[in-house]
Amino acid sequence: MERVPILKIGSTLFVSIQIDLQDETVIRLQEDLATELVATRATGVIIDITAVEIVDSFIGRMLTMIGSISRLFGAETVLVGMRPAVAITLTELGLSLRGVRTALNAEKGLELLSGSS
């Protein structure tokens, strides 16, 4: 099974999803991220989905859950680089990803994290 690498940059965990998301991949990512958050005591998580073209309701919900889980460890989650088509799909599905912050690109996401901490 494919795994999504988690990179630690300073006090931020950086996750760049470059593959087509399968349900198991996202569940695995959620577990890995929780473990990593405990191990590194990071204060921010950036999830880059620039390369993701298809998001369904399950993955949308999992992204919200990742946000909630990170908050339990005291870390803020920022979702960056969403494509317009993905945003339209999520809105049509009625998912507004409450609790997850969003930014246009990774740079703005980092700014957002440094501004809030």
Add this chain to the structure above:
Amino acid sequence: MDVEGSRARMAAFLRDHQDKIVGRWSELVVAGVRGRSSAVEARSELEDIYSLVVAAMSGPGEQARVELRAVLAEFSRSRARSGFTPSETAVGLFSLKEAVYEQIADSAELMPEFIAFSRLIDDLGLYTFESYAAARERIITDQATSMLELSTPVVRLWDGIIAVPLVGTLDSARTQLVMEKLLETLVATGADHAVLDITGVPTVDTEVAQHLLKTVNAARLLGAECTVSGIRPQVAQTIVSLGIEFGDIATKATLADALAHALARAGLKVGPA
């Protein structure tokens, strides 16, 4: 009855009287359209059609019929485009019957042939009408498309601030287009603030509000904040009496207020020079 023979006789008659019939026909057509096309113009156009009608009458040849239909389709398309009414277009063909009848009235033995000929013209008239309607339909769809494109500009107000002046009713098709254009511009320009100006939206009901909320939510997913501006007093009353909730979306009375709000959020200040 010898159908082939009768058709051939009719075709021969038409060929013999071509000059007189076409002359009378173009007179009738020009009178029918109240002088909007010149006699010479009409005559050359009708001569083409006439010779094809004769060819179609004289033999079973599919070739002539196909050609005739193509010419008639073009004829009605050009009429539709230059704004002729449906009856003016149809009269163009039906008056051929009248022109022929005037010539044939004296020779009673050709009456059965004339009826067959008349049936052919009716058929062609219907076809003309159909092509006319199709051409009109095309014009309408083209206009609808260009209107949709015209009505959704996305303008840049400031570095990082874009605005979408919405004019006209917001239905789902337009919302979709506005959303797509807005999101694409957000990504392309890297703007993080968008102003949706609804000054030009005549009425805001629950459906329009729903569409606006959807657009704002989609923009938020990209990380951009939206402000809705241009809410007129009557619109505000409707919104409140319908119980529409804009939630935590900032709403402003004018585009200027919204711009000021966006500038403040971006940490910018406009002051006297």
